[in-house]
Amino acid sequence: MAKLAHRPSVGEEGLVLIAIMGPTGTGKSSFINNIVAIDGASMKVGHRLKSCTVDVLPSPVFRLGGRRVCLIDTPGFDDSSPNVSDTDILQNIADYLVAGYKAGRKLNGLIYLHRISDNRVGGVNAKSMKMFRLLCGKDALKNVVLCTTMWDLLPAPTIGEEREEELKADFWEFMLMEGAATDRHDGTPQSARRIVTRMLGLNHVDLKIQQELVDGNMKLSETEAGAAVDAELQRLKADYERRLKESEEAMKEALAENDKMMQRIIMKERDRYESKIRQMEQDWETLNKERQEEIDTLTAKVKKLEAKGGCIIC
Numbered sequence: 001m002a003k004l005a006h007r008p009s010v011g012e013e014g015l016v017l018i019a020i021m022g023p024t025g026t027g028k029s030s031f032i033n034n035i036v037a038i039d040g041a042s043m044k045v046g047h048r049l050k051s052c053t054v055d056v057l058p059s060p061v062f063r064l065g066g067r068r069v070c071l072i073d074t075p076g077f078d079d080s081s082p083n084v085s086d087t088d089i090l091q092n093i094a095d096y097l098v099a100g101y102k103a104g105r106k107l108n109g110l111i112y113l114h115r116i117s118d119n120r121v122g123g124v125n126a127k128s129m130k131m132f133r134l135l136c137g138k139d140a141l142k143n144v145v146l147c148t149t150m151w152d153l154l155p156a157p158t159i160g161e162e163r164e165e166e167l168k169a170d171f172w173e174f175m176l177m178e179g180a181a182t183d184r185h186d187g188t189p190q191s192a193r194r195i196v197t198r199m200l201g202l203n204h205v206d207l208k209i210q211q212e213l214v215d216g217n218m219k220l221s222e223t224e225a226g227a228a229v230d231a232e233l234q235r236l237k238a239d240y241e242r243r244l245k246e247s248e249e250a251m252k253e254a255l256a257e258n259d260k261m262m263q264r265i266i267m268k269e270r271d272r273y274e275s276k277i278r279q280m281e282q283d284w285e286t287l288n289k290e291r292q293e294e295i296d297t298l299t300a301k302v303k304k305l306e307a308k309g310g311c312i313i314c
């Protein structure tokens, strides 16, 4: 277990807020349930922030090591629902972080979960780590714990140890150099409590995306994380536009040959490409939209609920 490169603050009594991030299926909700269930709270983690499928979900506030703690469950960037894009996920996380920042409610730390049972770090894992890095920014990495899960699914622990070394030498190298810590979660409540306990002394931290959106007054597309999503969006859009163009040629041929079956197949494909392009155009608008109103509403909600002594956003 690598050490956290920070100095615990003494006598700090406020609520400790820790965000749990990582791809879907890495055990984020289970990690939180491990703790809130023990604390006598309901197994159902948190309360809805928005009635959609990419919710940010704060847990009920619980006590640990003499502190009041709230863990924030976040959606993974791979949420494979066809109607949920990376833009939607980024926007929901960003809105939540901005509302918290504006309400003076800052994070103390972030736990990034990674399944050690995954035999390679490609696609979704790589994208998720990149988004996490861009959201956090360099300075917040001292408050990050990169935590592996699902050790019990490995045929032998040595396999996990080798993978962990690879992660440290490659994908995690930059984050570790900047002060991120590592840990292993064995799936038990004791393990989850131990990992959170070691973070209780962390001071508040500003994430890069909070500084960009609030202090820098940027649009989501102008932030580093938003720009990465935008670049991917433009790449995919160009790809679908190329396919659409190619299908025009194929359609000409099918018409010339009076091939009805082929015409139907091509029409169906064209509908799919057009629908994808429309979705991407909507995503682009989302990334470039002013969110002032939505964020002000959320911020007011945070403040009102806190005044009542409830959890951050319920």
Ligand SMILES: Nc1nc2c(ncn2[C@@H]2O[C@H](COP(=O)(O)OP(=O)(O)O)[C@@H](O)[C@H]2O)c(=O)[nH]1
Residues within 6 Å of the ligand: 022, 023, 024, 025, 026, 027, 028, 029, 030, 031, 149, 150, 151, 152, 153, 185, 186, 187, 188
């Ligand atoms: N084998 C194993 N399964 C786990 C562990 N933690 C969570 N799971 C299971 O992995 C699946 C995904 O977990 P979940 O907490 O929903 O992940 P999330 O999508 O990141 O919130 C669920 O079926 C859990 O029961 C673990 O430590 N070991």
Ligand SMILES: [Mg+2]
Residues within 6 Å of the ligand: 028, 029, 030, 073
């Ligand atoms: Mg979950």
